[in-house]
Amino acid sequence: MSKECDYHSGKWKRILRRVFAGLLIFFFIVLVIFLITWAILQPKKPQFVLQDATVYALNVSAPNFVSTTISLTISSRNPNDKIGIYYDQLDVYATYQNQQITYYTAIPPTYQGDNDVNVWSPYIVGTNVPVAPYNGMSLSQDEADGAITLMIKINGRVRWKVGTVTTGDYHLYVTCPALITFGSQSTGIPVGNAAIKYQLVQSCSVSV
Secondary structure, eight states: OHHHHHHHHHHHHHHHHHHHHHHHHHHHHHHHHHHHHHHHHOOOOOEEEEEEEEEEEEEEETTTEEEEEEEEEEEEEOOOSSEEEEEEEEEEEEEETTEEOSOOEEEOOEEEOTTOEEEEOOEEEEEEEEOOHHHHHHHHHHHHHTEEEEEEEEEEEEEEEETTEEOOOEEEEEEEEEEEEOGGGOOOEEOSTTOEEEEEEEEOEEEO
16 A cells, blocks of 8 residues: 555656646746847837926025925837836936935826827925035025026836736836026016926936
8 A cells, every 4th residue: 555655646746847847848938938029129218208397486495495396297108119118106306416305296107008108297396305505505596597407307117018928127217307497597488376387398318
């Protein structure tokens, strides 16, 4: 009886080993096909453009507190022909001289098909955000001189979809320069309630 049990046990082990080996081969073939397809399609990074910015507030109080309210229009285009993009997380904020001056504003997750364009209009806000004293002084001086350069940044996570296969997530970093002008140098258009709208149409740098 013991020999018979040993025989059946060994038989099942051989079957399990074959099944396991078959699964490994199957997944290896799928991976190779996916990598070949990926190489042929040559996925491209999404293209971002900062279309405009409407400034409602941009003030320095005391030496080192900044208050900001800006409405943005940002477009994103998927330049790929047969690859979709899942934007799982997108956080927008503004910086001045590499220091964050607004809070994060989240853009809802979305899917972008091949050659599709998405347009978002987030508000970015900061109330008495502390900055380094020299940055507060520099911001006040730039405003007095008539021009402030802000960096509108987007940090997020994306996934690529090729056919029915979806990749793991990748970090996305987008940087868009925004030149805000004042006084006689202003290129903005008043839109009421002391708000000024700037048509920027500024291409952004994208890193994935």
